[in-house]
Amino acid sequence: MSVFRHFFGFSVCLIIGSQVSASQHTPRPAERKVLTLEIASHPEATRHLSLPALERLSHRTYAAMLPEESHISHWQGVPLSLLFDEAHLETSQRLRIDALNDYSALIPLSDLNAYEPILAYRRDDRYIGISERGPLFIIYPLVRHPELRTQLYFNRTVWQVNRITLE
Numbered sequence: 001m002s003v004f005r006h007f008f009g010f011s012v013c014l015i016i017g018s019q020v021s022a023s024q025h026t027p028r029p030a031e032r033k034v035l036t037l038e039i040a041s042h043p044e045a046t047r048h049l050s051l052p053a054l055e056r057l058s059h060r061t062y063a064a065m066l067p068e069e070s071h072i073s074h075w076q077g078v079p080l081s082l083l084f085d086e087a088h089l090e091t092s093q094r095l096r097i098d099a100l101n102d103y104s105a106l107i108p109l110s111d112l113n114a115y116e117p118i119l120a121y122r123r124d125d126r127y128i129g130i131s132e133r134g135p136l137f138i139i140y141p142l143v144r145h146p147e148l149r150t151q152l153y154f155n156r157t158v159w160q161v162n163r164i165t166l167e
Helices: 002-023 051-055 086-090 109-114 151-156
Strands: 033-039 047-050 060-064 073-079 094-099 104-108 118-123 137-139 161-166
Touching: 033 051, 047 051, 051 118, 060 118, 073 137, 094 109, 104 109, 104 151
Parallel strands: 033 161
Antiparallel strands: 033 047, 060 073, 073 118, 094 104, 094 161, 118 137
């Protein structure tokens, strides 16, 4: 009788626990919004994107070696120029890139045409974890344009990007 009571009690706990767990919907990590896009002159146009939404956009792959590294990595991501409507780009001056650690950098829109920096979400065919300074990283084509290997462009290579504002 005691074994039956323990088995019955354990079964009831499992059933109740599974019902409570099923009723609390938490989004899968892939569904979480990882990026906010804003237009300073049109706050109503603010958008929040998930990683899968970014992956559906056209992408590029660049080879780049970060300043403190000794090997070249291949970064895949969305060209920054694709994140905003062409009409808004024509009337703006720059992008403000904000990171999770409150760092921010300004990227002139002329860089979008001249160097086509990307918002990278993969490094060497792997997603970039937060502990690896991800999930999003501004990358310039530093191998194709070695003249960019200066402090000015290293400062624009922002990691842990969470907000981009068109100003």
